[in-house]
Amino acid sequence: xxxxxxxxxxxxxxxxxxxxxxxxxxxxxxNAQIKRYEKILVIGIMADTNRDLRQHMEKALVEDLRxxxxxxxxxxxxxxxQAFKRMTEEQVNEQIRKKGYDGVITISLLNKSKEKYxxxxxxxYTPFGFEYGYFWxxxxxxxxxxxxxxxxxxxxxxxxxxNLYDLSNGKLIYSVQSRSFDPSDAxxxxxxxxxxxxxxxIKNGILVK
Numbered sequence: 688x689x690x691x692x693x694x695x696x697x698x699x700x701x702x703x704x705x706x707x708x709x710x711x712x713x714x715x716x717x718n719a720q721i722k723r724y725e726k727i728l729v730i731g732i733m734a735d736t737n738r739d740l741r742q743h744m745e746k747a748l749v750e751d752l753r754x755x756x757x758x759x760x761x762x763x764x765x766x767x768x769q770a771f772k773r774m775t776e777e778q779v780n781e782q783i784r785k786k787g788y789d790g791v792i793t794i795s796l797l798n799k800s801k802e803k804y805x806x807x808x809x810x811x812y813t814p815f816g817f818e819y820g821y822f823w824x825x826x827x828x829x830x831x832x833x834x835x836x837x838x839x840x841x842x843x844x845x846x847x848x849x850n851l852y853d854l855s856n857g858k859l860i861y862s863v864q865s866r867s868f869d870p871s872d873a874x875x876x877x878x879x880x881x882x883x884x885x886x887x888x889i890k891n892g893i894l895v896k
Contacts, residue, residue, distance in 0.1 A: 707868045708847075708876075708883045714862040715891060722853070723895040724790035727752060728783060730762035730770065733796040738768055740873045744794050747877030748849075751885040752792075757894065759792075784854060791852045792884075797864075798846040807837045842869035845876070849884050851893060861893045 729748050731741035745761040752759035762770050765786070771779045783791065845867040851860045865883055870876035888894040 708865055708879045709868075710883060710887055711864045711866055713864075713887060713891060715893070716858065716860050719860045719893060721892045721895055723757075724853075725758060726786075726788045727757060727759040727790040727792055728762055728765070728788045729759055729792050729794065731794040731796075733794075735768070737796065740796075740876070741768075741794075743873040743877035744880060745877075747874075747881035748792065748794065748884060749881075751881035752894075755885060755889065755894070760788075780854075780857070789854050791854060793848075793850045793852075794880075795848045795850075796845065797848050798844075800844045800846075802842050802844050844868055845870075847880065851888065861888065861891065863887050 729745050729752070731745050733741050742761075742763050745763050749759045749761050766782075771782070774782070846864070847867065848862065848864045850862045852858065853860050863884060865880070867876055867880060870879065885894075
């Protein structure tokens, strides 16, 4: 029983370090209807300093949309890192529609912050004495095995917003805000985010899978 409890504590600590994206809020247009878009453009809206992150976010969301049978393309791959800069609204709409897109999903990084959190120590009991034939072996080894002190970790928090626009009328159909807590890297962050957004779009009757 005690060994099982110690294993459970270790598992909780391990899971706490995993990347996690959760939905904060969603908005749906009153006239929004479920629709199968023929071609969706996914574009990340973030600073040039986050270019690598943008690539990972776009790529992951595109892959998750394709996994559900939807035709999606990354704006980074289609138009490059400087897509639509210094272009008018009319020019952008013409560029997009010319390639047959009828839907656009944006990925905006609203905020990135750091947060400190405390990982509590663990105290457990198991009779280790039988492992040592002599007193000194037990005495010198027991200190490292009875108590693990707590410590502080610093985590990165990301606040995101994704919008779906229907290009048949140019209007916003769906918006979802989410929070990502302490991803291990940009690739893991993108994968976690992509799954969350696609799940939200399908669950709320916006996209046909």
